[in-house]
Amino acid sequence: MPATEHRPVALITGASSGIGETFARELSARGYDLILVARRADRLHTLAAELPHSDILVADLATDEGVTAVEQAIVNCPHLELLVNNAGFGTLKRFWEADLDGQERMHKLHVMAAMRLTHAALGAMVPRGHGGVINVSSVAAFGQTEGNVSYCATKAWMNAFTQGLDIELRGAGSAVRVQALCPGYTLSEFHDTLGVDRGNIPGWMWLKADAVVEASLRGLERGEVIVIPGAIYKVGAAIMQRLSHGMRRRIGKPGKLGKDKRV
Numbered sequence: 494m495p496a497t498e499h500r501p502v503a504l505i506t507g508a509s510s511g512i513g514e515t516f517a518r519e520l521s522a523r524g525y526d527l528i529l530v531a532r533r534a535d536r537l538h539t540l541a542a543e544l545p546h547s548d549i550l551v552a553d554l555a556t557d558e559g560v561t562a563v564e565q566a567i568v569n570c571p572h573l574e575l576l577v578n579n580a581g582f583g584t585l586k587r588f589w590e591a592d593l594d595g596q597e598r599m600h601k602l603h604v605m606a607a608m609r610l611t612h613a614a615l616g617a618m619v620p621r622g623h624g625g626v627i628n629v630s631s632v633a634a635f636g637q638t639e640g641n642v643s644y645c646a647t648k649a650w651m652n653a654f655t656q657g658l659d660i661e662l663r664g665a666g667s668a669v670r671v672q673a674l675c676p677g678y679t680l681s682e683f684h685d686t687l688g689v690d691r692g693n694i695p696g697w698m699w700l701k702a703d704a705v706v707e708a709s710l711r712g713l714e715r716g717e718v719i720v721i722p723g724a725i726y727k728v729g730a731a732i733m734q735r736l737s738h739g740m741r742r743r744i745g746k747p748g749k750l751g752k753d754k755r756v
Contacts, residue, residue, distance in 0.1 A: 502572045504528040506554060507580030509536035511681030512629060515702040516577050517544060530563055554580050554606040555598040567613040576614040578607040579629040588642040596643050603647035618669045625670040625713055628655050632677045632726050636733035636741055659718045673719050674709045676700055677726040
């Protein structure tokens, strides 16, 4: 379904569940046309049937073919106002014991896909003088925990990449905004698929996906480059950035180390 004329368009990756689905529902309520991207066609069809003015694109962004398809969708969308790079997955396994293919796919998805799609989006947004890109990162970007080496590293790259883009955009006098959204534990399928036992995490540490999305969109309106939803996570991120490497080594495992998981 082509975008309705004069309505802003948001393209959301990883839109089939969790934070991505919540972004889709909130942006639809705000009057956006949607391009919903994910690997699971059935989930996308179900969501698109509920949200008006929605198009779907089934793509695996850990592959060149998938990224190319979404790049082309961005180039062909003259009213793209917002790109949400949300697709991602995690593992709970020591790096040298983890499946190498899974680790490589994580870097392709979190780093290369986000970089390429952002390049395509900014190439159109900057000349128009408006638009925005939200890179869904994580509080894991501010530290390292055992079993999450690649996940933490790729999210740290995402934060640095976003901050660098902001410096360039401001230096160029552009009104286009970029943001790295850094949520903590969020009630979604992500941690369930990863194999994290919710019972091992105190209830007050869990965020609702709609609160995460609300904080992100409010922060984007304010021009906030790093958005960390929840006071506890703001404090935690500040502390993590000040800890020595020796102190970080004493932090416990985030959960039972097991197989690679993807959402």
